[in-house]
Amino acid sequence: MNDITLTIDNQTLTVPPGTTILQAARQIKKEIPTICYHEHFTAPSLCRMCVVEVEKSRVLVAACSRECENGMVVKTDSPRVQQSRKTILEMLNSAVDLSAAPEIQNYMRTYGANPRAYADGKKRALPLHDDNPFYLRDYSKCILCWRCVQACGEDVQWTFAIYRGGRGFDARIATFFDVAIPQSTCVYCGNCVQACPTGALKSKREFWFENGRDLRELARESRIAKKKR
Amino acid sequence: MNPDILSPILARWKSAARSGLLPAFIDAQAEFGWLTRETIAEVARGLNVPLADAYGVADFYAHLYTTPMGKTKIRVCDDAICFLAGSEKICAALETKLQIRVGETTADGAISLERVPCLGQCDRAPVAMVNESVFENLDAQNISALFDPIEAHNSQATVGAGPILLKNISALNYSTLDSYLAIDGYAALDKALEQLSPAQIIAKIKASGLVGRGGAAFPTGIKWELAAKSIANFAGASVIASTFASLSVNSAKQSPSDMGIASSQKPLLAMTDPLDWRSSPGYVVCNADESETGTFKDRVLIERNPFAVIEALTICAYAIGARYGYIYLRGEYPRACERLQNALNEARARNFLGEKIRGTNFSFEIELRRGAGAYVCGEETALFESLEGKRGEPRAKPPFPTDHGLFGKPTVINNVETLANIPFIVLNGASAYRKFGTEKSPGTRVVCVSGAVEKPGVYEIEMGAPLKKLLFETCGGLRANRKLQTILIGGAAGVFLTPQEIDVALDFQSLNAIGATFGSGAIMVFDDTANLWGVVYRLARFFKDESCGKCFPCQLGTQRQFEVIARMARGQARADDPVRLRELGAVMRDASLCGLGQTAASAIISAFDKKLV
Ligand SMILES: Cc1cc2nc3c(=O)[nH]c(=O)nc-3n(C[C@H](O)[C@H](O)[C@H](O)COP(=O)(O)O)c2cc1C
Ligand code: SF4
Numbered sequence: 001m002n003d004i005t006l007t008i009d010n011q012t013l014t015v016p017p018g019t020t021i022l023q024a025a026r027q028i029k030k031e032i033p034t035i036c037y038h039e040h041f042t043a044p045s046l047c048r049m050c051v052v053e054v055e056k057s058r059v060l061v062a063a064c065s066r067e068c069e070n071g072m073v074v075k076t077d078s079p080r081v082q083q084s085r086k087t088i089l090e091m092l093n094s095a096v097d098l099s100a101a102p103e104i105q106n107y108m109r110t111y112g113a114n115p116r117a118y119a120d121g122k123k124r125a126l127p128l129h130d131d132n133p134f135y136l137r138d139y140s141k142c143i144l145c146w147r148c149v150q151a152c153g154e155d156v157q158w159t160f161a162i163y164r165g166g167r168g169f170d171a172r173i174a175t176f177f178d179v180a181i182p183q184s185t186c187v188y189c190g191n192c193v194q195a196c197p198t199g200a201l202k203s204k205r206e207f208w209f210e211n212g213r214d215l216r217e218l219a220r221e222s223r224i225a226k227k228k229r
Numbered sequence: 230m231n232p233d234i235l236s237p238i239l240a241r242w243k244s245a246a247r248s249g250l251l252p253a254f255i256d257a258q259a260e261f262g263w264l265t266r267e268t269i270a271e272v273a274r275g276l277n278v279p280l281a282d283a284y285g286v287a288d289f290y291a292h293l294y295t296t297p298m299g300k301t302k303i304r305v306c307d308d309a310i311c312f313l314a315g316s317e318k319i320c321a322a323l324e325t326k327l328q329i330r331v332g333e334t335t336a337d338g339a340i341s342l343e344r345v346p347c348l349g350q351c352d353r354a355p356v357a358m359v360n361e362s363v364f365e366n367l368d369a370q371n372i373s374a375l376f377d378p379i380e381a382h383n384s385q386a387t388v389g390a391g392p393i394l395l396k397n398i399s400a401l402n403y404s405t406l407d408s409y410l411a412i413d414g415y416a417a418l419d420k421a422l423e424q425l426s427p428a429q430i431i432a433k434i435k436a437s438g439l440v441g442r443g444g445a446a447f448p449t450g451i452k453w454e455l456a457a458k459s460i461a462n463f464a465g466a467s468v469i470a471s472t473f474a475s476l477s478v479n480s481a482k483q484s485p486s487d488m489g490i491a492s493s494q495k496p497l498l499a500m501t502d503p504l505d506w507r508s509s510p511g512y513v514v515c516n517a518d519e520s521e522t523g524t525f526k527d528r529v530l531i532e533r534n535p536f537a538v539i540e541a542l543t544i545c546a547y548a549i550g551a552r553y554g555y556i557y558l559r560g561e562y563p564r565a566c567e568r569l570q571n572a573l574n575e576a577r578a579r580n581f582l583g584e585k586i587r588g589t590n591f592s593f594e595i596e597l598r599r600g601a602g603a604y605v606c607g608e609e610t611a612l613f614e615s616l617e618g619k620r621g622e623p624r625a626k627p628p629f630p631t632d633h634g635l636f637g638k639p640t641v642i643n644n645v646e647t648l649a650n651i652p653f654i655v656l657n658g659a660s661a662y663r664k665f666g667t668e669k670s671p672g673t674r675v676v677c678v679s680g681a682v683e684k685p686g687v688y689e690i691e692m693g694a695p696l697k698k699l700l701f702e703t704c705g706g707l708r709a710n711r712k713l714q715t716i717l718i719g720g721a722a723g724v725f726l727t728p729q730e731i732d733v734a735l736d737f738q739s740l741n742a743i744g745a746t747f748g749s750g751a752i753m754v755f756d757d758t759a760n761l762w763g764v765v766y767r768l769a770r771f772f773k774d775e776s777c778g779k780c781f782p783c784q785l786g787t788q789r790q791f792e793v794i795a796r797m798a799r800g801q802a803r804a805d806d807p808v809r810l811r812e813l814g815a816v817m818r819d820a821s822l823c824g825l826g827q828t829a830a831s832a833i834i835s836a837f838d839k840k841l842v
Binding site: 035043044045046047048049051059060062065066067080083084087088091092094095117118121122143144153160161162163164165166167168169170171174175176177184185 | 266269270279280281282283284285288289295603620622625627773774775776777778779780781782784785786787788789792809812813815816818819820821822827
C-alpha cells in the first residue's frame with residue numbers, strides 16, 4: 001500500500017499506512033497528551049485526553065487509535081481540543097484522588113484545569129484493599145484506564161483475575177464477586193501494578209518504604225504475629 | 230442451587246461458547262430469581278469464560294442481579310411521559326401496599342420493586358411490568374390490578390394505517406405465515422432468489438435512497454455494499470462467488486464480477502459447512518433494542534408483523550453473502566419476543582429459513598437474542614459486544630461494522646424499521662418507493678407520538694409531512710384543548726421544539742435546518758401543565774444511569790450533569806452552574822467515544838437555549 005500524506009498543525013508529512021495520528025504527530029515533535037494509552041497494550045481509547053480536531057469530522061477524534069488517512073487535516077491543540085482536555089481533567093480530579101499521579105497533575109497545570117471545579121461532586125471514595133502479601137489496591141485512586149485488566153488478561157498475562165464491574169460513574173475494577181486477591185486466580189505476577197499510572201495499585205514494599213517503615217522491623221513483627229497465631 | 234436446573238440451560242448454550250453467556254444468565258435467572266455466586270461460576274465454567282469476566286458481565290446489565298431479588302419483579306417506568314402521567318403516585322401506592330421502598334424486596338423475599346427507564350409503552354402511560362407482563366394505563370387508586378395476571382396485555386397501541394409499513398397491518402394476523410403470504414409476504418424474497426443477483430438487490434436499495442431509521446441516517450444500500458465487498462474480500466476468498474456459482478435457480482443473474490469479484494476465486498466456504506454462527510463469513514443483525522425514551526415503534530412493527538424483519542434479514546443475508554443472523558430484541562419486550570419466536574419457527578417449518586431456502590442453494594439461519602436492561606446496547610458496537618458475551622461497552626470506530634463487526638467479521642446492522650422497508654423496495658422497485666416522501670428524504674417514517682395528545686400512538690407518515698398536521702389532525706390535537714408548551718423530538722438524545730417551530734416538515738433536511746433530528750422517531754408532546762424541570766431532571770438521570778462508564782467524558786460528565794440539573798431543579802442553582810452545564814455539554818458532545826455521550830446533553834441544552842426551563 002502507498003504511503004499516506006496528511007497535515008498536522010499546518011505541517012505536511014508522509015507516513016506508512018497503519019500509522020496512528022499520535023505516532024505521526026510524534027514524528028514532527030508534537031506531543032499529544034495521553035492517560036490510558038500504553039505503548040504495549042491495545043489502545044482502549046477511553047480517556048479521550050488525546051482527542052484532536054480533524055477537518056470534516058463532526059466530533060473530536062482519539063489520536064491514539066485513529067489511523068492517518070490521505071488528505072487528513074489535523075489540529076492537535078485547537079481551542080476546542082484544549083477545552084475538552086481541561087474539562088476532562090477537572091472532572092477526573094473531582095472524582096478521583098490524583099495525589100499519586102504526577103503526570104496527570106502536570107496536565108492539570110498545562111491545561112489550566114481548576115482543581116476546585118466540581119469540588120462537591122460525588123467522589124469514588126472506595127475502601128483500600130489490603131488483602132494479600134504483595135500489593136495494595138487503593139481504588140479511590142483508580143481512574144478506570146483498564147490497563148490492569150489488560151495486563152492481567154489478553155495483553156500480557158492471560159490470568160483474568162480482574163475485570164470491570166458496575167457501570168457509568170460507578171464502574172470499577174473487580175475480582176469475581178469482589179473476592180480477596182488470594183481467593184482469585186491472581187498469580188502475583190505484578191504486571192497490573194507495573195501498568196497502573198496513578199498509584200492505585202502499589203507493591204506493599206514500596207508503600208511501607210514511602211511511609212518510613214523499617215522493613216526489617218516489619219519482618220520481625222510479622223514473625224511474632226505468626227507465632228501467636 | 231440445583232444442577233438439574235442448570236444443566237439443560239448450559240446444554241442449550243454450550244455451542245455458542247462465550248456468546249451464550251447473556252442468554253444463559255437470563256435463563257438461569259428466570260429459574261432462580263437472581264444469580265448466585267455458584268450459578269455464575271457454573272455458567273462461566275460451562276461456557277469457558279473466566280470467572281471475573283462472567284461476574285463483570287452479570288454486574289453490567291440492569292436486569293441481571295447478583296444480590297438476592299424477589300422472583301416477582303415489579304418495574305415501574307418513571308421517565309418523562311410516565312412521570313407526567315403519575316408514575317410517582319404509582320410508586321408510592323406500591324410502596325404502601327408492599328411495605329417496602331423502591332429498590333427493596335419484601336421481607337419474605339418474594340417481591341422486588343424497581344424504578345426503571347422508559348418501557349416503550351408511552352402511548353398508554355403510566356406503565357409497569359410484573360416479570361414478563363406489561364400493565365398499561367395504571368391507576369394509583371387501583372394498584373391491585375398489577376397482581377391480577379388477567380389484567381395484563383389487554384390493550385394495544387393505536388396504530389394508524391400507512392402507505393408502506395403499516396399498509397396491511399389490520400388485515401394481518403401476526404401469528405400465521407399464511408396470513409403474511411396473503412398480503413404479498415415473502416414475494417420479495419422469492420423475487421430476489423429467482424430473479425435478482427445480490428448486486429442487483431443492493432443496486433435497488435441504493436437507488437431507493439433508503440437511509441437508516443435507527444438514528445444515524447446512514448444510506449442502507451451503501452452499508453450493504455460495503456459489507457458485501459468485505460465479505461467477498463475476506464481472506465482473499467469469495468463467498469459471494471460461491472453462493473453465485475451454486476445458485477442454479479435462474480439464468481437472469483449477473484456474474485459476480487459486477488461486484489468487483491473475480492469469479493475464479495476459490496470459495497471460502499463449501500456449501501456443506503454447518504449452518505451455524507461460527508462458519509458464517511459475515512453477519513446480518515436486526516437492531517431491535519429500542520430503548521430510547523419515548524420510542525415504541527419498533528416494538529409495534531414487530532408485534533404486528535414479525536415476518537417482515539425476518540424476510541428483510543434473509544434478503545440482506547443473500548445480498549451480502551452471510552449465512553447467519555441475529556435479532557437483538559430489547560429484554561422488556563416479552564410479547565414481541567413471543568411473536569418473533571413463533572414467526573421464526575413458522576418460517577423455518579416452511580423453508581423460508583434454514584438449509585437451502587426455497588429449493589435454492591442459499592442457506593441462512595436467524596437467532597433471536599434478548600437484551601437485559603442496557604440502553605447503550607442499542608449502539609451497534611456495544612450490541613456486538615453484548616452478543617459476544619461481554620459487557621455492552623462500545624468500541625472505537627473506525628473500523629466500522631461493515632469491515633469488522635460481530636465476532637470481528639463484516640456485519641450489516643440495521644434498525645427494525647429500516648429492514649421493514651426492504652421487502653417493498655425489492656418487490657416494487659426504487660421508483661415506486663420514491664413516489665413517497667420528498668426528493669431528498671424518500672419514503673415514509675414511522676413515528677411514535679406520546680404525551681398530551683388525544684390519540685397517542687404509532688403512525689406512518691410520508692417524509693415531509695408537516696409536524697403540525699401530525700399533531701393536530703392525525704393525533705387529534707392536544708387533550709382537553711390545552712396549550713402546547715413544547716415537543717421533544719428524537720427521544721432523550723433529541724431536542725426540544727417550541728410551539729413556533731412546529732411548522733417544520735418532518736424530513737431529515739427540514740429538521741436539520743432547525744437543529745433537530747428524527748432520531749428514533751419519538752415525538753413527545755408536553756402541554757402547558759407539564760413540569761418541565763421534572764422532565765429535564767429525568768433526562769439527566771437517564772444518561773447518568775445508562776452510561777456504560779467506558780470513556781471519561783461520559784462516565785464523569787453524565788454524573789456531573791445530573792448533579793447540576795438536580796440542584797437547579799430544586800431551585801438551588803449556583804452562579805456558575807449555567808456555564809458548567811455548557812462545558813459539560815461541550816466535552817461530552819466533542820470527546821465522548823459513542824453516540825450516547827455525544828448526545829447526552831443535547832435535549833437538556835436545547836431546553837435552556839429555548840428558555841423552556
Ligand atoms: C446510545 C445509542 C443507542 C442506540 N439505540 C438504538 C436502538 O435501540 N435501535 C436502533 O436501531 N439503533 C440504535 N442506535 C443506532 C445504532 O448504533 C445504529 O446506528 C443503527 O442500528 C444502524 O441501523 P440503521 O442504519 O438501520 O439505522 C443507537 C445508538 C446509540 C449511540
Ligand atoms: S460515551 Fe458513554 S456510553 Fe459511550 S462509550 Fe463513552 S461512557 Fe460508554
